[in-house]
Ligand SMILES: Cc1cc2nc3c(=O)[nH]c(=O)nc-3n(C[C@H](O)[C@H](O)[C@H](O)COP(=O)(O)OP(=O)(O)OC[C@H]3O[C@@H](n4cnc5c(N)ncnc54)[C@H](O)[C@@H]3O)c2cc1C
């Protein structure tokens with residue numbers, strides 16, 4: 001019995017989510033008095049670093065054909081590693097990779113999957129966000145092998161110190177029908193789901209020409225920019241900035257919303273943020289109910305002042 | 317092209333979220349149900365566009381009880397040719413996926429489209445499970461799909477970028493934003509939907525793998541702390557010293 005963690009990598013390095021998943025698995029293994037072992041697919045270095053998050057051993061399948069992401073192959077690798085170590089619990093991050101691989105593995109092993117866990121399990125019961133963040137469900141996994149994918153940025157990491165031993169692990173890979181043609185980089189969108197701070201604006205800004213101050217504030221804070229859906233629909237901002245129920249769901253530490261009313265569909269994508277700041281001329285705007293800090297005021301006056309105050313604080 | 321679109325029933329996006337039976341069941345009282353937005357706006361509409369361009373059929377499939385029929389009719393009104401409902405209670409993604417995969421294997425579809433996730437369970441699971449059970453490629457979170465004969469070119473979100481890939485039919489995908497633009501059913505569509513076939517088939521034997529034990533609501537925010545618009549520096553100070561967010 002042991003815990004297996006799939007630690008994802010891109011371009012030869014482990015991702016931030018990989019360390020979070022590893023640490024979740026390690027905490028779980030420790031509570032169960034067993035080992036946490038990670039599996040890595042494709043060319044990647046720096047794997048010993050997983051030891052600092054509680055992983056004792058890494059199985060590395062370094063086959064270069066895994067460098068192009070293919071969920072069918074990755075599911076195969078993880079299944080082989082699980083059988084090798086006799087894992088009864090398998091952990092993923094609930095990110096793009098986890099969403100592609102974990103369901104496949106679940107069906108392959110006939111193992112129950114809870115996706116988007118927000119806390120360590122209590123026995124076989126896992127807590128996850130449902131109804132787009134408006135509630136939580138406690139879900140029991142009733143199969144012998146259990147799969148959990150962890151919602152990024154939701155469980156605190158505990159550094160243990162130490163270094164993991166890395167072993168080469170060979171797996172015969174199936175041929176699959178997918179041919180990768182190109183990887184396009186859309187950096188804004190990606191930094192948006194990973195950003196610690198997000199500055200967002202809505203229809204209250206009146207037009208695309210007024211986004212300069214939003215970008216200034218984002219720049220001063222080292223933040224990513226986002227927008228409400230109508231703003232993307234009218235074409236004031238690129239579609240990949242649209243957050244909410246039908247856009248991206250984000251969970252930054254700080255979400256600043258200017259000129260956004262706070263419709264329930266917008267909140268569904270941002271209500272996991274730790275701190276929410278709302279700037280709106282209308283004291284009755286629903287967003288204030290979800291806010292930690294609020295300014296009833298005109299974004300055109302408040303935002304430039306915020307830029308100045310942040311610059312002063314940071315000495316820039 | 318034989319196209320299958322998996323549609324699930326979801327509470328309207330503005331529905332009040334509350335629970336009954338000792339917080340073990342979603343309170344459906346007064347709740348309006350809709351076709352899960354990803355399934356309707358992106359999966360179904362792209363399926364219809366492909367059919368319009370290449371010929372073929374679009375079947376919508378739901379696993380659920382008779383209470384799903386209104387949302388199935390909506391999908392027919394938007395333009396699907398026919399519908400199938402697998403008569404079952406849905407509590408577990410793997411159970412639902414087994415139902416869909418068994419049916420799809422039997423009928424032989426070229427493309428199975430699902431949505432990115434259901435807006436109630438937020439699983440993002442069923443599509444990938446169906447693909448594995450059918451032993452075909454799964455393109456998760458696809459934002460583009462073009463078809464040239466039996467070869468499809470797709471774009472999907474992966475860690476670190478957007479991947480452009482090619483795959484031959486049959487395959488399963490989950491549809492995300494960008495795939496298509498929502499369509500509103502017209503009067504003719506709504507009339508036609510009434511006479512389109514909706515076949516109800518019994519569920520196949522399958523096991524479940526998870527059970528929902530209960531629900532909780534997030535703790536209410538302790539309330540908004542207001543700062544005067546003339547005192548923006550105080551807000552930045554609070555964010556720095558109190559919230560430790562900057
Ligand atoms: C099925 C469905 C899914 C949806 N999904 C999403 C989604 O994913 N994301 C999303 O965002 N929306 C979504 N919506 C739309 C949502 O319901 C709202 O219509 C939308 O969020 C409103 O955008 P807004 O707040 O920018 O604009 P508005 O509602 O027009 O609000 C503008 C706000 O700006 C304020 N304002 C005006 N001038 C100023 C000023 N000078 N300074 C400061 N404040 C000012 C106003 O008081 C107002 O509160 C969805 C809707 C449906 C039906």
Ligand SMILES: Nc1ncnc2c1ncn2[C@@H]1O[C@H](COP(=O)(O)O)[C@@H](O)[C@H]1O
Nearest residue numbers: 322324379430431433434439440441442
């Ligand atoms: N009961 C169901 N019947 C048909 N399709 C479903 C059902 N549940 C989920 N799906 C499909 O699977 C997708 C992902 O669902 P989920 O894994 O629950 O987030 C949905 O967007 C639908 O396309």
